[in-house]
Amino acid sequence: IYVGLFGTDYGFEDAHGVSPTEHEFDRATQLEKHRLIFLKGPDGADRHPKMRALIGRAQAGLVRKRFATSAELVSGLYAALVQYLEARQLLRFGPFDAARCSGATLDDLNAEGMYRFIRVARRSRQFPLPEETPPADLLRHLNLLNRGRLTNAAVLLFGRAPQRFLISSEVKCAHFHGTEVAKPIPSHQVYKGTVFELVDQAVDFVMSKIALAVGTRAETVQAPVDYEIPKEVVTEAIVNAVAHRDYTDNSSVQVMLFADRLEVMNSGRLPPPLTVEKLRVAHQSLPANPLIAESMYLLRYIEKMGTGTVDMIRRCTEAGLPEPEFEAGAGFITRIRRAGGKGQGRGSGRATTQETQGGRRETTQEGRDTTQQLAKTTQKTGDTTQEGSGKADSMPTRDRILSLLRSDPTLTRAALASRIGITPEGVKYHLDKLRKAGRIRHVGPTKKGHWEILESESPRS
Numbered sequence: 001i002y003v004g005l006f007g008t009d010y011g012f013e014d015a016h017g018v019s020p021t022e023h024e025f026d027r028a029t030q031l032e033k034h035r036l037i038f039l040k041g042p043d044g045a046d047r048h049p050k051m052r053a054l055i056g057r058a059q060a061g062l063v064r065k066r067f068a069t070s071a072e073l074v075s076g077l078y079a080a081l082v083q084y085l086e087a088r089q090l091l092r093f094g095p096f097d098a099a100r101c102s103g104a105t106l107d108d109l110n111a112e113g114m115y116r117f118i119r120v121a122r123r124s125r126q127f128p129l130p131e132e133t134p135p136a137d138l139l140r141h142l143n144l145l146n147r148g149r150l151t152n153a154a155v156l157l158f159g160r161a162p163q164r165f166l167i168s169s170e171v172k173c174a175h176f177h178g179t180e181v182a183k184p185i186p187s188h189q190v191y192k193g194t195v196f197e198l199v200d201q202a203v204d205f206v207m208s209k210i211a212l213a214v215g216t217r218a219e220t221v222q223a224p225v226d227y228e229i230p231k232e233v234v235t236e237a238i239v240n241a242v243a244h245r246d247y248t249d250n251s252s253v254q255v256m257l258f259a260d261r262l263e264v265m266n267s268g269r270l271p272p273p274l275t276v277e278k279l280r281v282a283h284q285s286l287p288a289n290p291l292i293a294e295s296m297y298l299l300r301y302i303e304k305m306g307t308g309t310v311d312m313i314r315r316c317t318e319a320g321l322p323e324p325e326f327e328a329g330a331g332f333i334t335r336i337r338r339a340g341g342k343g344q345g346r347g348s349g350r351a352t353t354q355e356t357q358g359g360r361r362e363t364t365q366e367g368r369d370t371t372q373q374l375a376k377t378t379q380k381t382g383d384t385t386q387e388g389s390g391k392a393d394s395m396p397t398r399d400r401i402l403s404l405l406r407s408d409p410t411l412t413r414a415a416l417a418s419r420i421g422i423t424p425e426g427v428k429y430h431l432d433k434l435r436k437a438g439r440i441r442h443v444g445p446t447k448k449g450h451w452e453i454l455e456s457e458s459p460r461s
Helices: 020-030 049-057 070-087 111-125 135-141 152-158 195-207 231-244 290-298 308-318 391-407 413-420 424-436
Strands: 002-006 035-040 063-067 171-175 187-191 212-214 225-227 253-257 261-266 325-328 332-337 352-356 359-363 378-381 384-387 440-443 450-453
Touching: 002 020, 002 049, 020 035, 020 049, 035 070, 063 070, 111 135, 111 152, 111 290, 152 195, 152 290, 171 195, 171 231, 187 195, 195 231, 195 253, 195 290, 231 253, 231 261, 231 290, 231 308, 231 332, 308 332, 391 413, 391 424, 391 450, 413 424, 424 440
Parallel strands: 002 035, 035 063, 171 253
Antiparallel strands: 171 187, 212 225, 253 261, 261 332, 325 332, 352 359, 359 378, 378 384, 440 450
């Protein structure tokens, strides 16, 4: 930015009769700099003829303001700089989600997704618009247009590829077998899509990797399913991170599942007057991205009463878990402890056992399909073990077995079961499959031998 202060005098002239002030102005013009010109004194001021000529040259298309005192100069310059930054969307006076999304048009939105939104919102919150409402009318109703242009919220809610415009609006999920971040990461996913898709995918990632118990059909037709961390708690933590994050920050939402805890991190900050302590009681709802929050409310992802964190605390307590921990600093962290501290007991990711009339059922933490239904169980009745769903669900378990055997070839079935979180019978099943596929072999006595990894690419059955 070039700032020119033009007064009454022209200044020292070089051999060509040009002053430093005019040289600077010419150079800024040549470099196509944004130029702000401030004139000292009134129009009728007695100015040097060359200064009058310079001011005349600077008139066309430039910001020109007059000042009489230094205070007026500072105030005028400040206002001009703010306008410059706002025009380039480098400074916002409103929420990020209400700002225009540069380059985005209606063609970048998923019309079918918008029709689905209306259908669900009508059922969930008595949304007034009919299902056949055109996309542009829906955007206007939801205040997702800014002077006729798409807002960031419109792209995040309904975009075909939101990350094309807002690259950091993704969610990174990782599952660690221990209690610290360590490589190699056993399971890692980077999810893209709308805010609704991000939440659904991230919740599914967590729920597919934590322990669950399947009850009996003694009282209901459908056997009850009980996750070690209530699904509502996981969903609330992830929804808060996606809805209230700082989208101007280059970092992504991170969801990390450890043996002893779940951590959900985002770049958002608590708005005044909220504090970590106030999150533990009913509080005022102050969304960082109100347009996004409103649409998520219409689909019942969130409520407007500021009770989400209170509900998390209540549900964790009812499930026998410690209360969630909230940490506010450079970003915001929600930490949910798994029962048993370091992965022991119900929150360990190990199989949860319940007695049934026909024998004993042991359910692993592996697998759910995309509709959050149980996709894989290992059932044991007497001495018979059966595998539920297809090969794709068992692949991660076998990969984990191979990884553990590479690091320690002497591991027993019991040790592998403890590390992975399934039953020894389940480990035996996968070891047999790996042996038949030519991936491993056991050398030496049963209890004192070791495993060898055969780097065969034979297809796994």
